[in-house]
Amino acid sequence: MKIALPLVALLTCSATAALVHHPPSLVYQGSPHRRPGEPDYTAQDYELRCPKSKDPRKMTLPAITQELDAKGKATNILECWEIDNVVPAVEGIEGASLVGWGAFDAAYQYDFHEGFFMPPHPAPEPSLVLMSAGVGLITVPSGEVLRLGPGDTFFSVGTDGWQTAWWSEGTRVTDFYFKDGKIPNHEAVQKTTH
Template identity: 35%
Template sequence: MLTLLPAFMLAGCEQITLDGEDENSAEHGTIHWHLCPQPSSSDALVVPAVVSFETEKNPDGTKLALLQCWEFTYAVPSVPSLETASLIPWGDPAESFQFDTKGAYHQPPHTPPAVSLIVFTSGEGTMTIPGTGQKWRGSGGDILIAADTDGSQEMDWKAGTRVVDFSFWGLDAIPSHKVVPAR
């Protein structure tokens, strides 16, 4: 799960690049970005999620985090009096925070809440899963879910990024969904 730390607790980050699907770098090799497919219907939404499994462990004993794509079917495809809006019901968040980054920084692995729903309102960020090489990038308008991880994922944030993080106490807060293959 991804919970952000106050800026004074974070170290500076290296240059990050967010454009392009795959990149080649003499220093880092080929970077394969985790990309989710389009929804299977107009009544669905596909969201990237970082999750962990009890059976897969990192060398330090923490659960191995993996990026997946989750497809949610709208519970209310057309909200009354807002017919062009659709609805996916989430439970009551335990906490919510808005983070405005003043400068770029690297967020190291950290202890997360059980579930986070992270909404990018502006800016850009990259998540890296150590041990798997998986990467995901987000920018204004993107959503990311983090569920039941030991916090092995890392984030690099560009200056001017704004995210809202809604955290939940348990996995039961996650609406019904199915895992779909990444692109």
């Protein structure tokens, strides 16, 4: 079973994670049918970005989170979260800031020795994720895609909904599970559209 992915999204990555809505057409080649529950990703085509915070004491990062529908069912969504635990100047290190993430219960590093598609799954635990190598695409049910490259950091806290993920060969991702699931204070901020 082969998966068709948008080549343009795989060839472009930046030092800043972007929320991208490409029509990835996650239709399985060789099968005319969609998997049950697979959303139609071809409805729209637009690119979203998290804005840079104007306050040096804050930082904005992408977040895979969730919202509940009227029946209480969780759906994973993408947001931009502004955190306020940044020290804007570090004594003795010119031009650097410091972020206090708090405590972590565990950390796991994933090394993908070949390209890999992860079918729909929730985040195992609320975590901060750091990508140190490769290219990744994380898709939520709305069809929005979080495109990632080396150095990108994001929150993954959608533990009741689902997302899919594709990782290129040579990708290295480290999940830092927040201690007792405690997520840093944050505020959802407006995403911009291109």
